[in-house]
Amino acid sequence: MTTAQAASTEARILHILSQLTTLPPERIRPQDRLVEDLGLDSVTRLELISMLVEEFDMDVELEDAVAVDDVAGIFAMAHERLGDA
Amino acid sequence: MGRDVLVLGSNGFIGLHAVDGLRAVGIEPRCGRRARSNILGLRSRKAQMVRADLDAPDTLRTAMAGCGTVLHIAGHYPRTSHDPEGSVALGLRQLDAALDAAAAAGVRRFIYVSSTATVAPAPGGGPADESCVFAECPDFGTYHRLKWAMEQRVAAETRMETATVCPAGCLGPGDLRVGTSALVLALVAGGDPPHPDGVVSLVDVRDVGVALGRLCVAETLPPRLLLSGGSHRLQPLLERIADRYGVAPPSSPLPAAEAVARADAAERKALATGRRPTMSREIVDLIIHGVPIDASRAARLLDLRWTPLDRTIDDLVAWARRMRLLPPAPSSPTASPSVPLQESRP
Numbered sequence: 110m111t112t113a114q115a116a117s118t119e120a121r122i123l124h125i126l127s128q129l130t131t132l133p134p135e136r137i138r139p140q141d142r143l144v145e146d147l148g149l150d151s152v153t154r155l156e157l158i159s160m161l162v163e164e165f166d167m168d169v170e171l172e173d174a175v176a177v178d179d180v181a182g183i184f185a186m187a188h189e190r191l192g193d194a
Numbered sequence: 195m196g197r198d199v200l201v202l203g204s205n206g207f208i209g210l211h212a213v214d215g216l217r218a219v220g221i222e223p224r225c226g227r228r229a230r231s232n233i234l235g236l237r238s239r240k241a242q243m244v245r246a247d248l249d250a251p252d253t254l255r256t257a258m259a260g261c262g263t264v265l266h267i268a269g270h271y272p273r274t275s276h277d278p279e280g281s282v283a284l285g286l287r288q289l290d291a292a293l294d295a296a297a298a299a300g301v302r303r304f305i306y307v308s309s310t311a312t313v314a315p316a317p318g319g320g321p322a323d324e325s326c327v328f329a330e331c332p333d334f335g336t337y338h339r340l341k342w343a344m345e346q347r348v349a350a351e352t353r354m355e356t357a358t359v360c361p362a363g364c365l366g367p368g369d370l371r372v373g374t375s376a377l378v379l380a381l382v383a384g385g386d387p388p389h390p391d392g393v394v395s396l397v398d399v400r401d402v403g404v405a406l407g408r409l410c411v412a413e414t415l416p417p418r419l420l421l422s423g424g425s426h427r428l429q430p431l432l433e434r435i436a437d438r439y440g441v442a443p444p445s446s447p448l449p450a451a452e453a454v455a456r457a458d459a460a461e462r463k464a465l466a467t468g469r470r471p472t473m474s475r476e477i478v479d480l481i482i483h484g485v486p487i488d489a490s491r492a493a494r495l496l497d498l499r500w501t502p503l504d505r506t507i508d509d510l511v512a513w514a515r516r517m518r519l520l521p522p523a524p525s526s527p528t529a530s531p532s533v534p535l536q537e538s539r540p
Contacts (some may be wrong), residue, residue, distance in 0.1 A: 148468075150469070150470065151372075152232070152370065152371070155232045155234065155370060156230060156232050157232065158232075158234065159231065159233050159234050159237075160230070162233070162237060163232065163233070168232065168237065168238070170234075170238065170322040171235065171238070171517065172516055172517070174234060175517050175518050176518065184489050
């Protein structure tokens with residue numbers, strides 16, 4: 110997979126995060142923590158992963174979903190499953 | 195009977211176990227879901243999903259087309275108790291949408307999952323059974339009012355056969371919203387959650403899933419069915435859980451009025467901050483108004499074997515560790531099988 114594909118994946122993730130947080134995508138940084146910085150609660154965090162699962166048609170186990178703490182972790186999870194890392 | 199089953203609320207705590215229960219009796223259900231919801235559990239089960247939103251009646255009619263049975267586990271669950279009238283109105287509007295769509299689709303059976311909040315004390319003071327219903331809306335709090343009003347609406351339905359199932363407080367793996375489990379997990383995590391005392395009835399969520407699956411294929415529907423693995427006094431139960439897990443015992447229970455006041459204050463604060471209340475009025479009401487429950491009718495009708503509470507809570511704790519709701523073992527305590535939990539029955 111190419112860098113362009115990886116960037117496209119991240120842009121789509123930021124778009125979904127923007128929907129959930131009402132923050133503009135450009136304000137969301139990889140180091141932002143989902144709970145502490147973006148204000149998601151445990152339920153919304155799982156909704157986010159669920160939306161990504163549908164958006165990218167990928168499979169994520171619940172245990173893996175709850176292990177993701179920040180935006181960079183979401184990027185890494187998506188890249189790994191989509192093979193564009 | 196009713197081999198085509200639509201499950202509303204299939205992605206929730208009870209819903210996912212109901213899907214498992216339906217599969218156990220050979221039914222592959224249609225799993226209703228809203229546009230935005232956590233469907234990780236359904237997806238991992240490779241379940242057949244359909245859009246079914248109680249606020250979008252068109253989606254309900256489409257989802258119910260050709261279904262013989264609707265299993266409704268998506269009744270309104272208010273996050274706080276601050277707006278009783280609004281909560282009841284919303285709950286009834288959504289329930290009416292589901293009932294109307296079911297009638298329009300020719301659904302023959304409508305099974306509604308309610309709560310033991312609607313179970314009134316038995317006249318003689320013993321365990322309450324299916325006949326124990328509040329003649330008038332109980333004035334305890336929003337949750338009780340809502341569940342009573344919704345159950346009355348289902349009981350008045352004449353266009354199809356209906357049943358109302360009242361599960362006790364559900365415990366077990368999968369409680370991602372940490373509802374009934376909150377007190378147990380807070381205690382095992384080493385906290386000292388404030389609580390009143392009273393009678394709590396509990397049931398393993400997996401038993402509820404089994405029961406709902408079997409009910410969907412039962413020859414006849416009982417109008418009302420209670421599901422409970424056992425009733426307990428909360429304070430001795432919490433003390434035994436603390437003992438079993440080797441954590442500090444809980445403080446003495448709060449007087450009922452103080453617990454209500456503190457829960458109301460916590461919910462007001464939660465509304466202001468958008469965060470989850472640290473103490474839930476619904477849980478407080480359920481504890482202080484709880485009655486012992488006799489669920490033997492369900493056990494007989496559906497050939498149920500209630501999972502022992504020890505196993506339910508051990509499995510809940512193990513799951514919570516995997517979900518990072520508790521610190522992983524061995525940094526947090528493990529269960530001591532020498533402290534059984536059944537002894538806290540009232």
